[in-house]
Amino acid sequence: MTFQxxxxxxxAVFVALATxxxxxxxxxxxxxxxxxxxxTYQFYGTFDTLVQIVGYARSQSEFDYxxxxxxxxxxxxxxxxxIYSTYTGLDNAKTVNDNAGIAPVKxxxxxxxxxxxxxxxxxxxxxxxxxxxxxVIAVWKKYRDLALADATKAQVPPTAELQEAATHxxxxxxxxxxAAGTIYLEEKGMVLDLGAVAKGYACELVAQDLQKxxxxxxxxxxxxNIRIVGRPADGIRQRxxxxxxxxxxxxxxxxxxxxLDIVFLHDESFVTSGDYERYYMVGTTxxxxxxxxxxxxxARYFRAVAxxxxxSGIADFMSTTLFLLPYDEGRALVESIPGMDAIWxxxxxxxxxxxxxxQYMKTAGGGSSSMP
Amino acid sequence: xxxxxxxxxxxxxxxxxxxxxxxxxxxxxxLVSLAxxxxxxxxxxxxxxxxxxxxxxxxxxxxxxxxxxxxLAFVDAAAILVVRCVLTSLFLGPASLVxxxxxxxxxxxxxxxxxxxDGRAFSVYGVSMAGAAAHNIxxxxxxCLILQDLSLATSYLPMLLLVGLLTGIPTAAxxxxxxxxxxxx
Amino acid sequence: xxxxxxxxxxxxxxxxxxxxxxxxxxxxxVAVVALAVVxxxxxxxxxxxxxxxxxxxxxxxLRTFTVQELDTDANYAFESLGYHYTIRTGGGRIRFAAADCxxxxxxxxxxxxxxxxxxxxxxxxxxxxxxxxxxxxxxNNR
Numbered sequence: 196m197t198f199q200x201x202x203x204x205x206x207a208v209f210v211a212l213a214t215x216x217x218x219x220x221x222x223x224x225x226x227x228x229x230x231x232x233x234x235t236y237q238f239y240g241t242f243d244t245l246v247q248i249v250g251y252a253r254s255q256s257e258f259d260y261x262x263x264x265x266x267x268x269x270x271x272x273x274x275x276x277x278i279y280s281t282y283t284g285l286d287n288a289k290t291v292n293d294n295a296g297i298a299p300v301k302x303x304x305x306x307x308x309x310x311x312x313x314x315x316x317x318x319x320x321x322x323x324x325x326x327x328x329x330x331v332i333a334v335w336k337k338y339r340d341l342a343l344a345d346a347t348k349a350q351v352p353p354t355a356e357l358q359e360a361a362t363h364x365x366x367x368x369x370x371x372x373x374a375a376g377t378i379y380l381e382e383k384g385m386v387l388d389l390g391a392v393a394k395g396y397a398c399e400l401v402a403q404d405l406q407k408x409x410x411x412x413x414x415x416x417x418x419x420n421i422r423i424v425g426r427p428a429d430g431i432r433q434r435x436x437x438x439x440x441x442x443x444x445x446x447x448x449x450x451x452x453x454x455l456d457i458v459f460l461h462d463e464s465f466v467t468s469g470d471y472e473r474y475y476m477v478g479t480t481x482x483x484x485x486x487x488x489x490x491x492x493x494a495r496y497f498r499a500v501a502x503x504x505x506x507s508g509i510a511d512f513m514s515t516t517l518f519l520l521p522y523d524e525g526r527a528l529v530e531s532i533p534g535m536d537a538i539w540x541x542x543x544x545x546x547x548x549x550x551x552x553x554q555y556m557k558t559a560g561g562g563s564s565s566m567p
Numbered sequence: 568x569x570x571x572x573x574x575x576x577x578x579x580x581x582x583x584x585x586x587x588x589x590x591x592x593x594x595x596x597x598l599v600s601l602a603x604x605x606x607x608x609x610x611x612x613x614x615x616x617x618x619x620x621x622x623x624x625x626x627x628x629x630x631x632x633x634x635x636x637x638x639l640a641f642v643d644a645a646a647i648l649v650v651r652c653v654l655t656s657l658f659l660g661p662a663s664l665v666x667x668x669x670x671x672x673x674x675x676x677x678x679x680x681x682x683x684x685d686g687r688a689f690s691v692y693g694v695s696m697a698g699a700a701a702h703n704i705x706x707x708x709x710x711c712l713i714l715q716d717l718s719l720a721t722s723y724l725p726m727l728l729l730v731g732l733l734t735g736i737p738t739a740a741x742x743x744x745x746x747x748x749x750x751x752x
Numbered sequence: 753x754x755x756x757x758x759x760x761x762x763x764x765x766x767x768x769x770x771x772x773x774x775x776x777x778x779x780x781x782v783a784v785v786a787l788a789v790v791x792x793x794x795x796x797x798x799x800x801x802x803x804x805x806x807x808x809x810x811x812x813x814l815r816t817f818t819v820q821e822l823d824t825d826a827n828y829a830f831e832s833l834g835y836h837y838t839i840r841t842g843g844g845r846i847r848f849a850a851a852d853c854x855x856x857x858x859x860x861x862x863x864x865x866x867x868x869x870x871x872x873x874x875x876x877x878x879x880x881x882x883x884x885x886x887x888x889x890x891x892n893n894r
Binding site: 615621622660662663666681686687688689690692693696697700710714715716718719720722723725728729732 | 773774780787788792808810811853854855857860861862868870877878879881
């Protein structure tokens with residue numbers, strides 16, 4: 196290629212270049228004036244927790260439109276995964292439990308898919324997070340409710356009661372019939388409890404719905420089950436900031452609370468299981484809601500474990516699993532799953548994390564919201 | 568071209584050498600006055616309507632620097648630049664002196680560097696665009712020094728650099744016909 | 753072929769001064785654009801939440817404006833090195849509204865509303881800049 200061209204062609208090249216540059220200038224000018232604003236919508240009443248949708252939209256009314264979609268979907272999913280209430284015209288998780296040992300129940304596709312996914316991952320991960328642990332969890336819930344109502348009556352459930360309950364927790368007796376769309380608990384006394392997986396799965400489905408509806412830059416936060424869609428649409432940041440709370444701090448959604456660290460993420464979910472969410476005290480000992488299927492007692496390896504993974508349903512499942520596994524085993528498990536990272540928060544707030552996530556953490560690895 | 572000497576002629580010099588010296592002095596003088604006029608005139612051009620970046624200029628005086636670099640020598644260009652800046656500041660106020668000197672010097676050095684090679688590597692357009700960008704860098708550097716703050720370098724300079732690429736083109740386009748017709752002074 | 757290339761190398765390409773685009777010109781354009789992009793992205797991608805604005809002279813903060821003040825319509829008068837300035841706030845933005853400085857670049861800059869935007873008046877040594885907390889937290893884990 197030579198550069199010896201007639202003057203006219205040279206001029207044409209320059210005009211093209213000038214136009215390109217002008218376009219660049221125009222682009223930077225427009226970029227500076229992005230008119231996206233960050234809105235937040237919070238509501239209670241689903242999954243026994245505060246749910247919030249944080250997102251960038253061009254107007255309040257646009258955001259209201261999306262948050263309405265999100266809230267209604269959350270309410271619908273909450274009814275499907277509910278094990279305490281029945282709803283007319285809906286066969287939900289409670290219907291399945293009520294029909295244990297009696298008959299298979301035809302359930303909504305979301306419930307079928309969640310149960311299938313939970314059984315599948317139970318097998319893959321060494322069987323720590325068991326959705327058929329309902330009877331044992333119910334025992335702990337009974338004693339927790341008692342203690343919260345009257346702290347002087349706080350006590351640890353008797354071992355005999357827990358062991359009796361544990362005889363009805365065989366996940367292999369949860370029969371999913373894909374073709375018929377039914378779930379059947381083979382044994383009377385079996386109880387599905389989706390508490391460890393339903394919130395994360397719901398956040399995943401709601402996030403996908405919102406994304407389809409057009410909200411392409413948002414966070415769906417179901418009580419700490421954080422599902423991130425896209426990048427912040429403020430024209431400035433490339434990643435959202437997720438604060439890792441001090442387990443000893445008051446649990447609140449106040450983002451100005453001091454964080455142990457900040458993780459900068461996009462298109463990812465970040466789900467935490469901790470001993471500080473649902474617990475009660477017997478004397479000075481804390482009894483949280485995350486129960487080891489072998490000891491039938493709360494796990495005490497960590498204060499909290501957070502899992503980062505694209506799918507929020509899997510991340511929720513894994514955060515429970517990792518909370519119940521010793522650090523070395525848990526770490527080996529996480530490292531065997533591509534795309535998954537985890538942060539373990541020990542008593543005294545020391546943290547350990549997988550190598551990959553370090554770079555996205557502000558304090559641990561110098562990460563920032565501007566990282567690509 | 569660049570090997571021209573710059574010393575006053577002595578009585579032993581050939582008469583042609585004397586006249587060459589005088590011609591050069593006169594040329595420098597004419598170019599200074601031209602540069603001053605262009606510096607003032609360009610303030611009347613409402614470039615902001617075309618490109619909404621505050622404080623931008625076409626840099627018409629750069630035509631003179633370009634011409635001096637190609638047809639005279641580096642010393643002539645430098646001398647013209649300094650005299651032009653001082654004279655202009657008499658008309659436009661002393662605040663502009665630091666800027667035009669800083670920017671002008673940066674532009675001069677970069678253009679003198681790129682001009683070497685007589686057009687094999689860079690055309691007048693390339694030299695002019697690089698000069699305009701260097702001019703803007705020098706000006707912002709001066710502003711950063713005065714304000715004792717670097718934020719202009721990141722918030723303002725990027726836009727100025729792109730504008731410099733644009734304004735460097737008409738400057739070169741104006742210098743080209745002059746260079747074509749005035750091969751020798 | 754070889755004859756022309758020798759000739760091309762020998763004679764200074766006076767013609768090419770104005771008639772052709774040389775390879776170096778492309779290098780100039782690419783280099784300048786790259787520098788601009790690097791400088792721009794280095795700052796514009798990092799900031800996030802507006803925490804206010806500040807007026808700086810010679811590296812010293814003269815006055816800070818809170819987010820509330822930026823939201824309120826108001827005028828502030830300042831004097832610096834003999835020049836007089838009116839700074840206006842409102843709608844979360846701030847600007848030099850009027851000045852009797854020689855070049856008026858500060859007024860031409862117009863409104864600024866997010867970091868790292870600045871408006872500067874070099875004759876008066878004034879710099880008005882948006883401040884921000886670059887790495888904000890959007891949500892907390894729980």
